[in-house]
Amino acid sequence: QVQLVESGGGLVQAGGSLRLSCAASERTFSTYAMGWFRQAPGKEREFVAAISWRGANTHYADSVKGRFTISRDIARRTVYLQMNSLKPEDTAVYYCAATPRRIRDTPDEYNYWGQGTQVTVSS
Secondary structure: OOOEEEEOOEEEEOOOOEEEEEEEOOHHHHHOEEEEEEEOOOOOOEEEEEEOOOOOOEEEOOOOOOOEEEEEEOOOOEEEEEEOOOOHHHOEEEEEEEEOOOOOOOHHHOOEEOOOEEEEEEO
8 A cells, every 4th residue: 555645735926837746655665657637626537747757758738838836756656747837727636646557647546645735826
């Protein structure tokens, strides 16, 4: 059982930056692809970014491409989401997730989820 704990959310002005972290409890973390998703009030959970188990491959939603960067530190069992040039429409609860499969962009493909961290971008 992989446990995931997100941190780093908060309130930021439009144009600002935040870095989210997701710490995993198990060494098997290094064999899982990791993803970030977000969910705004009244909306479906949507894909943000994903990274392969070795970090060689990444995939981004069009809405964040060029602004967000996903990375992972296998030794620290942590995956990061660097968010720059934030916009009010990025406001959501952000979740990290793990899958033993290759990179996926649909929530149903992920087996383990964190509790989420709130990101609020003011205009």
